Amino acid sequence: MLQQLGQRLGDVVMRAAHLQSELFRACGQARRIGEHRSQRSTAAPVICTCPESEVSERCDGTERCPQKGVVKQVASKLVQALSEKGLALLVNHGIPDCKLKAVYRAMDEFCELPEESRNKYERVSPSNHGYVKPGMERMNENETEVRHSFNVLGSCDSMPDKEVPGFSTAVADLSRDLKQLTTMLLTALAVGLEQPPDFLLSKHAKLLEQGNESTLRLLYYPPLGAPEPGFTRCGSHYDYGTFTLLAQDCEGGLEVQTPHGERWARVGHLPGAILVNSGEILNCWTNGALPALKHRVVVPEHCGRGRHSIAFFVHPDDDIEVEPFDAKLVKAQEPAPCRLQKKKKGVLTAYQHLQRRFRETYAS
Numbered sequence: 001m002l003q004q005l006g007q008r009l010g011d012v013v014m015r016a017a018h019l020q021s022e023l024f025r026a027c028g029q030a031r032r033i034g035e036h037r038s039q040r041s042t043a044a045p046v047i048c049t050c051p052e053s054e055v056s057e058r059c060d061g062t063e064r065c066p067q068k069g070v071v072k073q074v075a076s077k078l079v080q081a082l083s084e085k086g087l088a089l090l091v092n093h094g095i096p097d098c099k100l101k102a103v104y105r106a107m108d109e110f111c112e113l114p115e116e117s118r119n120k121y122e123r124v125s126p127s128n129h130g131y132v133k134p135g136m137e138r139m140n141e142n143e144t145e146v147r148h149s150f151n152v153l154g155s156c157d158s159m160p161d162k163e164v165p166g167f168s169t170a171v172a173d174l175s176r177d178l179k180q181l182t183t184m185l186l187t188a189l190a191v192g193l194e195q196p197p198d199f200l201l202s203k204h205a206k207l208l209e210q211g212n213e214s215t216l217r218l219l220y221y222p223p224l225g226a227p228e229p230g231f232t233r234c235g236s237h238y239d240y241g242t243f244t245l246l247a248q249d250c251e252g253g254l255e256v257q258t259p260h261g262e263r264w265a266r267v268g269h270l271p272g273a274i275l276v277n278s279g280e281i282l283n284c285w286t287n288g289a290l291p292a293l294k295h296r297v298v299v300p301e302h303c304g305r306g307r308h309s310i311a312f313f314v315h316p317d318d319d320i321e322v323e324p325f326d327a328k329l330v331k332a333q334e335p336a337p338c339r340l341q342k343k344k345k346g347v348l349t350a351y352q353h354l355q356r357r358f359r360e361t362y363a364s
């Protein structure tokens with residue numbers, strides 16, 4: 001009898017502890033991403049890219065956590081998040097806020113220059129490097145997209161340092177950290193897909209060098225007042241590459257359509273987090289197992305301020321082909337049509353795919 005009672009008490013205590021930890025987890029998650037505030041917000045999975053035991057004061061983007069342990073912990077969470085939601089919020093990623101803010105400031109100063117100074121750095125097709133003024137790029141035809149972008153390719157050196165001292169230093173500092181984070185994520189993704197650790201890395205061997213179109217894009221969306229028909233910040237689209245890392249200020253406006261949902265949902269702002277979302281090439285490689293995320297940036301109703309964001313578009317090396325990997329890799333998936341394959345003539349390379357998208361979206 002006493003033994004039975006003891007057992008029951010033990011069970012109750014265990015259950016209470018379990019419920020408490022569930023509650024803490026749920027509260028932490030909700031508090032962090034503010035998902036409970038609006039029905040239209042999406043619950044973006046939060047992934048810590050530096051295990052708790054490794055987080056230290058010194059983890060500021062230059063001090064990295066040991067790769068091996070991190071990769072294992074991130075791998076399955078990342079694959080699950082990208083397959084179910086197409087996105088995740090990365091925390092403890094090691095990229096200090098001050099490096100992001102330095103780039104926001106550099107872009108602010110660039111946008112304050114007179115138009116003729118800005119135009120000296122204009123993007124000239126087919127290169128993707130350089131300044132893109134408002135209205136020059138359209139993700140869809142019906143709306144004018146009001147944003148300034150400065151695309152930075154690792155292999156190009158035309159930078160407005162004369163007009164904005166420190167521009168390239170701020171960009172280089174951040175790019176170095178983003179490349180390091182990307183290396184870890186590509187390794188984790190490969191491991192999560194049950195492939196050798198360097199399976200995806202080897203397809204991105206020239207990241208930020210000649211022969212690879214990965215791009216750091218600085219974005220500034222000027223204040224527009226209230227939403228107005230015919231104008232938006234960024235039309236709905238999929239990113240073109242493997243995945244994108246996105247940092248944003250607290251202005252808001254980013255909306256996503258998760259793979260199995262039709263409605264647009266806001267992504268709550270989690271200070272310091274970096275969003276990762278899958279792009280068209282990852283979608284194609286995995287035959288839809290890791291679907292590309294449709295997203296857009298709307299003008300918030302209350303909009304009184306400008307919005308800053310930084311996107312790091314991760315692309316495979318130019319000559320890598322865009323076709324589904326071996327069927328074994330994407331087992332148990334419905335065969336989803338890969339929209340990137342060229343009819344009959346074979347497959348596109350990463351570079352050809354990108355150029356095709358640029359022809360569709362850039363005015364010149």
Ligand SMILES: O=C(O)CCC(=O)C(=O)O
Pocket residue numbers: 217219234239246248254295296297308309310311
């Ligand atoms: O500014 C943003 O938050 C998103 C930008 C974006 O989606 C893009 O440039 O592809």
Ligand SMILES: [Fe+2]
Pocket residue numbers: 237238239295
């Ligand atoms: Fe995008």
